[in-house]
Amino acid sequence: xxxxxxxxxxxxxxxxxxISDVNLYYGALHVLKDINLEIKPGEFFAFLGxxxxxxxxxxxxxxxxxxxxxxxxxxxxxxxxxxxxxKREVGMVFQSYALWPHMTVARNVAFGLEERRLPxxxxxxxxxxxxALVGLEKLAxxxxxxxxxxxxxxxxxxxxIAIEPKVLLLDEPLSNLDAKMRVEVRxxxxxxxxxxxxxxxxxxHDQEExxxxxxxxxxxxxxxxxxxxxxxxxxxxxxxxxxANFLGTANILDGRVIGSGxxxxxxxxxxxxxxxxxxxxxxxxxxxxxxxxxxxxxxVQPGWVSLSGTVMHCxxxxxxxxxxxxxxxxxxxxxxxxxxxxxLLPIGSPxxxxxxxxxxxxxxx
Amino acid sequence: MAFVASMPTxxxxxxxxxxxxxxxxxxxxxxxxxxxxxxxxYTAFTEKGTGALTVVNFIDFFNTDLFRRSFxxxxxxxxxxxxxxxxxxxxxxxxxxxxxxxxxxxxxxxGFVPLIMPPFVGAVAMQLLFGRNGTVNLILNDWFGIxxxxxxxxxxxxxxxxxxxxxxxxxxxxxxxxxxxxxxxxAAQNLGSSGIRLFRRIVFPLAMPGYLAGASLVFVKVFDxxxxxxxxxxxxxxxxxxxxxxxxxxxxxxxxxxxxxxLIVVSIFAMWLSAVAMRGKDYSTTQRGGGGLAKRKLxxxxxxxxxxxxxxxxxxxLSPHIGLLLLxxxxxxxxxxxxxxxxxxxxxxxxxxxxxxIKNTLIYASLAGLIDVVIGGAIAYIVLRTKIIGRRWxxxxxxxxxxxxxxxxxxxxxxTFYGITLPGGTPLxxxxxxxxxxxxxxxxxxxLRACYAALQQVSESLExxxxxxxxxxxxxxxxxxxxxxxxxxxxxxxxxxxTAAVELSATLMLIQSNSDxxxxxxxxxxMQSPAGRGPGAALGVIAVVLVAVCxxxxxxxxxxxxxxxxxxx
Numbered sequence: 001x002x003x004x005x006x007x008x009x010x011x012x013x014x015x016x017x018x019i020s021d022v023n024l025y026y027g028a029l030h031v032l033k034d035i036n037l038e039i040k041p042g043e044f045f046a047f048l049g050x051x052x053x054x055x056x057x058x059x060x061x062x063x064x065x066x067x068x069x070x071x072x073x074x075x076x077x078x079x080x081x082x083x084x085x086x087k088r089e090v091g092m093v094f095q096s097y098a099l100w101p102h103m104t105v106a107r108n109v110a111f112g113l114e115e116r117r118l119p120x121x122x123x124x125x126x127x128x129x130x131x132a133l134v135g136l137e138k139l140a141x142x143x144x145x146x147x148x149x150x151x152x153x154x155x156x157x158x159x160x161i162a163i164e165p166k167v168l169l170l171d172e173p174l175s176n177l178d179a180k181m182r183v184e185v186r187x188x189x190x191x192x193x194x195x196x197x198x199x200x201x202x203x204x205h206d207q208e209e210x211x212x213x214x215x216x217x218x219x220x221x222x223x224x225x226x227x228x229x230x231x232x233x234x235x236x237x238x239x240x241x242x243x244a245n246f247l248g249t250a251n252i253l254d255g256r257v258i259g260s261g262x263x264x265x266x267x268x269x270x271x272x273x274x275x276x277x278x279x280x281x282x283x284x285x286x287x288x289x290x291x292x293x294x295x296x297x298x299x300v301q302p303g304w305v306s307l308s309g310t311v312m313h314c315x316x317x318x319x320x321x322x323x324x325x326x327x328x329x330x331x332x333x334x335x336x337x338x339x340x341x342x343x344l345l346p347i348g349s350p351x352x353x354x355x356x357x358x359x360x361x362x363x364x365x
Numbered sequence: 366m367a368f369v370a371s372m373p374t375x376x377x378x379x380x381x382x383x384x385x386x387x388x389x390x391x392x393x394x395x396x397x398x399x400x401x402x403x404x405x406x407y408t409a410f411t412e413k414g415t416g417a418l419t420v421v422n423f424i425d426f427f428n429t430d431l432f433r434r435s436f437x438x439x440x441x442x443x444x445x446x447x448x449x450x451x452x453x454x455x456x457x458x459x460x461x462x463x464x465x466x467x468x469x470x471x472x473x474x475x476g477f478v479p480l481i482m483p484p485f486v487g488a489v490a491m492q493l494l495f496g497r498n499g500t501v502n503l504i505l506n507d508w509f510g511i512x513x514x515x516x517x518x519x520x521x522x523x524x525x526x527x528x529x530x531x532x533x534x535x536x537x538x539x540x541x542x543x544x545x546x547x548x549x550x551x552a553a554q555n556l557g558s559s560g561i562r563l564f565r566r567i568v569f570p571l572a573m574p575g576y577l578a579g580a581s582l583v584f585v586k587v588f589d590x591x592x593x594x595x596x597x598x599x600x601x602x603x604x605x606x607x608x609x610x611x612x613x614x615x616x617x618x619x620x621x622x623x624x625x626x627x628l629i630v631v632s633i634f635a636m637w638l639s640a641v642a643m644r645g646k647d648y649s650t651t652q653r654g655g656g657g658l659a660k661r662k663l664x665x666x667x668x669x670x671x672x673x674x675x676x677x678x679x680x681x682x683l684s685p686h687i688g689l690l691l692l693x694x695x696x697x698x699x700x701x702x703x704x705x706x707x708x709x710x711x712x713x714x715x716x717x718x719x720x721x722x723i724k725n726t727l728i729y730a731s732l733a734g735l736i737d738v739v740i741g742g743a744i745a746y747i748v749l750r751t752k753i754i755g756r757r758w759x760x761x762x763x764x765x766x767x768x769x770x771x772x773x774x775x776x777x778x779x780x781t782f783y784g785i786t787l788p789g790g791t792p793l794x795x796x797x798x799x800x801x802x803x804x805x806x807x808x809x810x811x812x813l814r815a816c817y818a819a820l821q822q823v824s825e826s827l828e829x830x831x832x833x834x835x836x837x838x839x840x841x842x843x844x845x846x847x848x849x850x851x852x853x854x855x856x857x858x859x860x861x862x863x864t865a866a867v868e869l870s871a872t873l874m875l876i877q878s879n880s881d882x883x884x885x886x887x888x889x890x891x892m893q894s895p896a897g898r899g900p901g902a903a904l905g906v907i908a909v910v911l912v913a914v915c916x917x918x919x920x921x922x923x924x925x926x927x928x929x930x931x932x933x934x
Contacts, residue, residue, distance in 0.1 A: 065551055085554040092555045098548035102570040111566075112556030156552075163556055 014041035014197050015076030015166045017062070022071035024057060031057050032068070033223040039216075042197045044190065046210035049220030050246070058220075059169050059203050063092045076166050086115075091165030095172040097156040099144035105131070105155050106140040112163035130162035133192065150181045157189075161196070168193070168200040174209060186213050207247050211235075219243050241363045244289050251295075251332035253288040266362070270328030274305040277357050286362035290355060292335040297323060297345065300354035307353040311345045325353060380838060383751055386743050387759065393740065394762045397802050401777025402769050406629070408780060409622035422619040426627070431601060432620070436627065439603040442522050442594075443587040447534075447580050449527035453682065454534035454579070456674055462542040463568070465660045466671065473539065475679055477532050478686065481912040483867040483885055484529035485592035486905040487685025489892050491525050492516055492597075493698055494688045500702040521597045526587045528682055533586070534579035541575025542568070574643045581639035585632045589770035591870040592885075596892055603628055607772050608873065616779055625773040632768045686909065692902035711903035719904060721880060722887035723911070726866050729797070729883050733804035734862035737812035738854050740805075745816035746842070750825070760813070767810045771870025774803050778875060795877040803871040808861040815860055819853020820846070852923045859919040863912040884908045 017039040024032035032054050039045045047055035060066045062073055064085025073081045080088050099108055109130055113123040131137045134154035144152055153173060160168065173189065174182045190213045193200050204210050210217045211231040219226040219234065219242070227239040231247075238244035241252065255268040257276070266288055267273040276282060300306040309325040309332075320335045321344065334353070345351065412419045426432045461469040479487070494500045495515040502512045515524050545568060553567045569576075591604040600609065603624050610621035663671055693711055695704030744763055747756045769777075782794035793799070823846055831841040847854075869885040876882050882890070884904060891901030 063551075063555060065554075084559065085551070086557045086559045088555075089557075090555070092552070094548040094552055096546060096548050098546070098552035100549060100552075100567060100571070102573070111553065111558070115553075115557040115562070159552075159556065 016041045018074040020072045022068045024068045044200050044215045046214035046217040047203045048210045053220040054223040055203050055220045064088050089166045091160035092169040093156045097152045109159045130158040134158045168198050170202045282362040283364040285364045289361040289363050292333040294359035295334045296354035304354045401781045404781045405625045405777045409626040422623045426623045435601045435606045443584045445523045446526040446587040450531035453531040458538040465662045479529045482909045485596040488525045488596045490685045490688025530583045533582045537575040537579030541572040545571045577639045581635045584635045591772050628770045689902050693906045711899040714900045715903045722884045726883040730862045730866040732801045733865040734858040736805040737861040738858045741812040741816040745820045764810045775871040775874025797881040804865040812857040812861045815857030819850040823849045852926050
């Protein structure tokens with residue numbers, strides 16, 4: 001172990017996580033379906049999805065609180081699937097923090113080190129180091145109940161880091177904080193993770209959290225991984241309707257494909273048809289998907305396609321105005337930049353929608 | 366919103382009805398709790414004859430060998446009862462709450478069975494099973510040539526009391542254990558802890574408040590219990606001494622009062638100690654983002670051991686009941702492992718001669734339960750829903766009854782009301798109504814908790830909605846609050862009823878004639894003579910069945926009601 005004089009280092013060597021063919025059942029309920037995932041050493045990785053999608057279940061599987069019927073969970077080259085949780089060296093920060101109320105902050109942080117029967121002096125040094133890392137040296141003798149939510153969260157983090165885990169698991173770490181703290185803490189988390197170069201998995205249902213702190217994201221739904229990629233990948237190239245809808249606002253129009261080869265068009269139900277750019281992959285049962293900012297209202301730029309619609313409502317959001325436009329049987333959202341002095345389109349007036357063909361996506365469920 | 370928040374709250378002025386209610390309750394508590402208890406304390410500090418204030422009685426007490434021995438015996442018996450009750454309750458609580466254990470419900474239910482029978486009733490059966498010439502020792506002697514002194518002297522009291530009162534520890538400890546969120550344990554596992562170490566460092570410390578609450582209750586209950594030591598013929602303990610002084614030496618002897626004061630002080634001290642130990646330790650850790658309760662699976666080997674231990678404990682716990690049942694059907698049962706023959710004669714005799722006991726019990730216990738629910742409900746409403754000055758005092762006064770042992774209350778009633786005679790010449794103190802009032806006062810703290818719980822379930826906005834639609838306070842209470850509280854009030858009634866039905870300490874002091882006596886008293890009288898044991902046991906079985914049936918019935922009613930109005934989650 002490398003020890004420097006000023007600060008006893010918490011040494012961590014980044015480990016890769018490899019999950020293959022994992023299935024998990026609660027009784028007859030199939031909770032995790034064919035999970036395959038590769039997480040690189042030192043990566044900040046998010047499990048993102050709505051509640052009940054299986055993301056926390058997978059996290060608890062990695063921590064050793066759930067067991068899978070088959071498959072492999074390899075951490076740093078070692079299959080841990082049949083290892084009890086207390087031998088895995090996988091640090092987890094619980095959503096509720098799970099600080100023990102009958103112990104002081106320092107005792108909480110020392111716990112894992114005491115369980116490892118380390119010499120007292122080393123325990124003290126590492127507790128100090130861990131608390132220093134999260135900026136709580138002064139609160140070592142407090143009880144968890146005397147701390148604010150943010151401080152409790154840092155204690156939970158320090159307690160986990162103190163054992164120098166192979167990987168760090170964060171279960172909805174920001175959900176018990178208020179909105180302002182959330183932004184602050186997520187930056188700190190990112191900073192800490194970069195400094196320690198610790199492979200980290202972050203479970204959240206909030207796309208903004210995942211987007212802002214994580215290198216890559218796995219989007220979960222109904223027990224399956226829908227897509228894995230960087231935040232921008234997921235936003236620009238969603239693999240299916242679920243991902244498109246879950247990350248950001250997406251307009252979705254029903255319709256059907258007509259023709260074949262280079263002459264394919266997509267007939268939007270009740271609103272005319274638009275050409276499909278040659279070479280576009282259109283899965284069976286696909287719907288037309290586009291983001292609110294990739295369309296214009298009232299005019300069509302050269303090379304763009306158009307759809308007719310009716311203004312249904314409008315919301316002034318400051319920098320932009322969001323219009324609801326009825327197109328056929330659906331209503332789509334279009335964001336228009338707001339310019340000082342510009343008027344708003346009257347409700348009920350017919351208008352035309354311009355759509356950039358390259359920003360249009362055809363996605364299935 | 367801001368307007369609503371800044372509006373003056375609606376309950377500054379007390380309504381006349383509320384003032385009357387507060388006054389009536391205050392008067393009731395004053396006359397039947399505070400004055401009798403105060404009289405006992407005052408008498409203990411006055412010189413016999415002159416009435417001058419003095420501490421000489423206490424010096425006398427500690428200078429008397431018998432009293433000193435009684436004092437230490439009482440402490441020893443209570444302490445050891447806590448230890449043994451813990452030994453019984455701990456495995457049951459841990460297995461049923463922390464493990465995937467089949468039959469948890471049965472254990473939790475059977476665990477409560479001891480409470481629905483007065484401990485002294487079991488004591489006689491325990492003599493026959495575990496006494497020097499009881500079943501177990503006869504068998505042990507046959508097989509190994511040894512006898513174990515289960516029931517000799519203080520051992521007997523400890524044995525009977527710990528078997529009887531362990532449910533208090535079981536209930537409280539189980540609740541605490543159930544309130545520990547699984548993330549507490551998982552965090553420890555995640556950091557490398559497991560097994561016994563995990564239990565010792567995390568689980569047990571978190572369950573400590575519940576354990577202490579239960580343990581202090583057991584200590585106090587055993588310390589105050591009168592009938593069990595009396596029936597086991599152990600006289601050198603405090604409660605029996607107080608009783609014997611007052612009944613044999615007389616109401617003017619100061620020693621009975623001195624002992625009473627010591628009983629009160631030790632009760633309060635034990636409760637205070639547990640309160641101090643628990644201060645700031647509300648460890649209820651089920652919380653947002655928590656994962657609920659962790660239940661572990663047992664391996665095959667562990668299962669065998671666990672079921673074995675549980676079966677053994679349950680057999681032990683139910684042995685007073687089994688013994689009682691055998692005894693109630695036995696012709697002769699002496700110096701033999703089992704009765705010689707079986708008969709229905711005891712039941713016939715009990716139903717023939719002693720149905721008066723049953724009738725009296727039903728009357729006393731239901732009246733006491735009724736008084737408790739009415740007063741408890743009223744106090745709960747006044748404390749939670751009004752701003753009348755001094756409302757907290759009602760709560761404190763009613764709760765203070767916890768610290769007054771039955772013997773002490775009995776002595777207090779005798780002292781306070783003996784001088785007051787009715788037109789017929791009978792002293793007020795010996796009127797059966799006094800028994801009812803004593804029972805009501807003794808059970809009030811428990812009923813009060815039930816009433817609080819019931820009222821807290823009723824959202825205030827439901828009442829505000831009624832008032833908003835034009836209902837007066839009284840009509841809101843009648844049409845909204847009471848119907849919604851019914852389940853909780855019934856639960857309070859049952860608690861009071863079933864415990865009052867088997868209470869003896871205060872009754873023993875106040876009952877003067879057989880015709881006024883409830884079952885507990887009848888049992889005590891029967892159990893005193895060997896010939897009375899059969900009918901006594903039959904009466905005991907009837908009491909157990911009576912209380913069990915009432916409890917089950919009310920559970921059923923409460924469940925159905927809760928489901929009907931959708932209050933079950």
